[in-house]
Amino acid sequence: MNTLSLSTIRQNLSTFDFSGLGIPALVLLIMAMLVLPLAPLLLDILFTFNIVTALVIVMIAIGTRKPLEFSSFPTVLLFATMLRLALNVASTRVILVNGHEGGSAAGEVIAAFGEFVIGGNYLVGFIIFGILMIINFIVVTKGAGRVSEVNARFTLDAMPGKQMAIDADLNAGVIDQVEAKKKREDLSQEADFFGSMDGASKFVSGDAIAGLLILIINIVGGLAIGLSQHDLNFTQAGRIYVLLTIGDGLVAQIPSLFLSLATAIIVTRVTTAESMTEQAKTQFSNPSALFIAASIMTILGLVPGMPHTVFLTLAAATAGIGFMVVRNNTADEAAAAAPQVNDAGDAPKELDWDDVDQVDLIGLEIGYGLIPLVNPETGGQLMPRVKGVRKKLSAELGFLVQPVRIRDALNLAPDVYHITMNGVMRGKGEVRVGKEMAINPGQVYGKLEGQVTKEPAFGLEAVWIDPSQRDYARTLGYTVVDASTAIATHLNKVLRDNSAELMGHDEAQQLLDKLAVKSPKLVEDLVPGKLSLGVITRTMQNLLAEGVSIRDMRTIVESLNEAATKTQDPDQLTTMVRPKLGRMIVQGLVNDDESLAVMTLDPALEQLLHNVLQQNQGTGMVLEPGLAESLFNALRLGTREVEEKGHAAVLVVSPSIRSWLSKAARHRVNDLTVLSYSEIPDDQGVNVIHTVQASNKT
Numbered sequence: 001m002n003t004l005s006l007s008t009i010r011q012n013l014s015t016f017d018f019s020g021l022g023i024p025a026l027v028l029l030i031m032a033m034l035v036l037p038l039a040p041l042l043l044d045i046l047f048t049f050n051i052v053t054a055l056v057i058v059m060i061a062i063g064t065r066k067p068l069e070f071s072s073f074p075t076v077l078l079f080a081t082m083l084r085l086a087l088n089v090a091s092t093r094v095i096l097v098n099g100h101e102g103g104s105a106a107g108e109v110i111a112a113f114g115e116f117v118i119g120g121n122y123l124v125g126f127i128i129f130g131i132l133m134i135i136n137f138i139v140v141t142k143g144a145g146r147v148s149e150v151n152a153r154f155t156l157d158a159m160p161g162k163q164m165a166i167d168a169d170l171n172a173g174v175i176d177q178v179e180a181k182k183k184r185e186d187l188s189q190e191a192d193f194f195g196s197m198d199g200a201s202k203f204v205s206g207d208a209i210a211g212l213l214i215l216i217i218n219i220v221g222g223l224a225i226g227l228s229q230h231d232l233n234f235t236q237a238g239r240i241y242v243l244l245t246i247g248d249g250l251v252a253q254i255p256s257l258f259l260s261l262a263t264a265i266i267v268t269r270v271t272t273a274e275s276m277t278e279q280a281k282t283q284f285s286n287p288s289a290l291f292i293a294a295s296i297m298t299i300l301g302l303v304p305g306m307p308h309t310v311f312l313t314l315a316a317a318t319a320g321i322g323f324m325v326v327r328n329n330t331a332d333e334a335a336a337a338a339p340q341v342n343d344a345g346d347a348p349k350e351l352d353w354d355d356v357d358q359v360d361l362i363g364l365e366i367g368y369g370l371i372p373l374v375n376p377e378t379g380g381q382l383m384p385r386v387k388g389v390r391k392k393l394s395a396e397l398g399f400l401v402q403p404v405r406i407r408d409a410l411n412l413a414p415d416v417y418h419i420t421m422n423g424v425m426r427g428k429g430e431v432r433v434g435k436e437m438a439i440n441p442g443q444v445y446g447k448l449e450g451q452v453t454k455e456p457a458f459g460l461e462a463v464w465i466d467p468s469q470r471d472y473a474r475t476l477g478y479t480v481v482d483a484s485t486a487i488a489t490h491l492n493k494v495l496r497d498n499s500a501e502l503m504g505h506d507e508a509q510q511l512l513d514k515l516a517v518k519s520p521k522l523v524e525d526l527v528p529g530k531l532s533l534g535v536i537t538r539t540m541q542n543l544l545a546e547g548v549s550i551r552d553m554r555t556i557v558e559s560l561n562e563a564a565t566k567t568q569d570p571d572q573l574t575t576m577v578r579p580k581l582g583r584m585i586v587q588g589l590v591n592d593d594e595s596l597a598v599m600t601l602d603p604a605l606e607q608l609l610h611n612v613l614q615q616n617q618g619t620g621m622v623l624e625p626g627l628a629e630s631l632f633n634a635l636r637l638g639t640r641e642v643e644e645k646g647h648a649a650v651l652v653v654s655p656s657i658r659s660w661l662s663k664a665a666r667h668r669v670n671d672l673t674v675l676s677y678s679e680i681p682d683d684q685g686v687n688v689i690h691t692v693q694a695s696n697k698t
Contacts, residue, residue: 026079033086037093040108046087047109047251053080054258061262071193073266080259081207084252088214091248095241096221110247126242129249133212136257160375163187164408207256211249218245290322359423360405361502364491369414372433373484374406382406385488393492397499397544398551399507404491417487419494421501427494429456431483435464438478446476457490500545508537515553522557530564531573538570539577546662547673548578548585555580575659582679589648589673596680597647599638599690605631609657630694635669638690643671647689652677 033046057076064070091110166175166183175183222241226232232240294315301311364386366374373382383406390401412418419427430453431437438448440461451464465473470480481489495502512533516523527533539560540550550556556577563576578585590596601609608627616622623631639649648671653661655676662674680686 026083030079030082030086033090037097038090040094040098043087043091043094044109046090050080050084050087050252050255051258053083054255054262058258058262058265061265064266067190067193067266070266071189073262074193077259077263080255084207084255084259085210088211088248088252091252092214092218092221095218095244095248096225109251110244112247126246129215129246129253132250132253132257136253136260160371160378160380164371164374207259211253211256215245215249218248287322287325290318290325294319294322360420361402361422362404362495363418363420363423364404364406364487365409365412365418365420366406367412367414367416368408368410370417370431370433370483371408373487381482381484382487385484386491389488389492389495393495393499396549396551397496397502398549398553399503399511401495401502419491421494421498426498427456427490429487429490431456431486432464433483434467436467436470436480436482437486438463438465438469438473438480441477441479444477448473448476448478456486457493500541503537503541503544503550505533505537508533508540511540511550511553512536512557515557519554519557522554522561526557526561526564531560531568535568535570535573536560539573542570542574543577543581545666546574546578548581552581552584571659575655578676579678583681583684585675585679586681586684589650590684591647595685595687596650597642597645597687597689598650598652598675599642599692600652600688602691602693605692605694606653606657609661610654613657613660627694631692632665632668634692634694635665635672638692639669639672642690645689649673650675651692652680652686 038046057073057080060070061073067073095110163184166180166187219242222245223234223237226237226241227234230237297311297315297318301307301315370382372378373380376383386404386406390404394401409418413430415432416428416430418425432451435451437453437455438450439455440463448463448465448469450466450469453462453464454460455462463473463478465480473480512523512527527536540556543550543556559577559580560573563573566576567573586596600606609623612623635651638651642649650673651661651665652675655678658674658676658679665672665674
């Protein structure tokens with residue numbers, strides 16, 4: 001049992017990742033320095049480790065090509081600052097307890113900085129420490145903090161535009177999905193990094209202030225302890241404790257200055273593919289600037305009274321560097337030109353299918369002024385609204401509506417948007433970000449102050465108002481919507497009016513596959529034995545074009561199974577399927593009392609249309625212009641009268657002319673539904689409220 005336990009323990013230890021203990025060990029060390037007294041030797045080791053750590057951080061910052069390569073810097077800065085402050089606490093304890101024993105009581109490192117660096121003169125040490133504080137706090141830290149704040153603000157403000165640019169590159173085929181995902185992750189990490197750096201810069205400024213306060217506390221406390229507890233006179237106490245305190249301050253302030261320098265380097269870096277050293281080497285290799293500087297130094301060196309040797313020597317060195325840069329640049333240009341000569345005869349890259357972009361089935365192009373509507377961080381609600389439109393239409397039409405590709409278009413005016421289908425514009429409008437649209441539904445009880453406009457979806461009179469006027473506008477009878485809702489409503493109307501174009505072979509196949517899960521035999525009998533997928537797709541497109549939902553796929557497929565033995569024509573199949581869907585077609589047209597208010601054609605007019613259709617069998621209906629004009633004017637007039645009575649405009653005709661009349665009236669008479677007598681369920685109550693009459697005008 002013990003052997004098994006020991007072997008299990010050894011196995012667990014062999015697989016344990018000890019690298020994860022580094023940060024917890026550092027936290028434990030910091031806590032120990034804050035609580036436990038440390039020996040002078042251990043203080044020497046920790047102070048040296050602190051200096052080395054600060055130097056390593058500075059070197060990493062210098063070699064970093066872009067800030068995200070050192071994304072852990074804010075956290076590293078926090079721990080380095082805490083380590084330095086913990087060292088200050090530990091050294092203060094040793095200085096105040098053992099300082100009366102002499103200069104080495106707090107360790108060799110502090111003694112060296114107190115004696116050698118400042119020459120044993122505490123006044124000189126205090127002045128040097130003050131200068132370091134001014135450089136660190138006022139120059140480096142304050143500047144780095146300001147740059148961090150500006151970087152964070154501009155990075156967050158630029159995120160929507162950068163995200164749209166990534167989407168544009170993805171849609172244009174410049175990048176693929178994997179690269180687009182990586183770019184989005186980098187963009188999010190960049191925003192998080194600069195946001196963290198804005199806060200991390202406060203660590204550095206607080207560290208500088210803490211160093212000054214600790215210095216004052218140590219001097220006052222040391223003098224008090226030396227005079228009261230160790231019977232030292234003021235001069236002795238001042239020399240011992242002030243020198244130790246100054247040495248302690250310097251040995252801690254130098255790493256603090258390095259950390260401030262690293263912070264400034266990180267936040268002032270311009271993201272390129274080069275490190276700071278490579279950038280400086282490239283950008284300072286300007287021979288003109290070097291030669292001008294050498295000339296000025298030479299002139300100054302020839303002025304009487306100037307140190308001629310130093311100025312002329314540096315002028316010669318600067319000119320020599322300029323000549324070296326010219327020579328190197330000439331060699332680089334020759335090397336760059338050589339491959340161009342060798343490759344001049346190479347044939348250009350052959351085009352392939354990757355160079356051909358596919359148009360988006362549904363697209364929404366917006367001007368740059370509407371980008372805030374897409375960004376959730378600025379309160380943009382356009383994307384949720386578009387998703388809601390897709391969800392609602394998919395549920396009502398009976399198939400999945402494809403995603404809407406939203407992209408910014410620089411060729412559009414700032415507040416303009418275009419709705420496209422298959423790369424062709426099908427609707428456009430103009431909205432105002434930060435404003436709300438008050439729509440006149442037909443009857444209002446007052447006027448609003450604002451910019452007069454037209455509601456883009458239905459062309460209603462509207463006014464752009466401030467959000468503060470929303471409640472007042474509603475009391476006057478206006479319908480108030482924001483810019484995102486206005487665009488979504490327009491998109492909903494365009495997609496609904498053109499729903500037949502959204503139905504393709506893939507969608508039809510997916511609907512059949514979904515039905516086959518529950519009714520496999522039904523689908524198997526129809527496709528491909530009786531009807532091809534193309535005929536079925538065309539039939540469903542006809543239904544959608546006439547405003548009929550295809551949610552009831554079971555009934556549609558059963559009807560097609562019966563009708564397929566009689567015809568293969570999609571138009572005739574549509575006519576045969578519609579009566580089976582009659583109850584679903586009618587349910588959205590009935591009144592509150594469950595009755596169906598309808599219009600009918602004058603019997604003589606209906607017989608005339610029937611005769612014309614019979615005479616033009618196979619060539620399509622051709623009406624005399626005068627009769628056609630009179631017919632559609634009468635239909636428009638009847639539709640208006642019926643709608644004013646609060647009913648849906650429904651025209652009932654014989655099955656033989658329904659299909660033709662529905663197509664003819666679709667783009668000539670708005671909001672008119674054409675039914676045949678066979679499509680109305682037997683138990684549905686019908687109320688004829690208008691008869692359409694027309695005559696041939698000569």
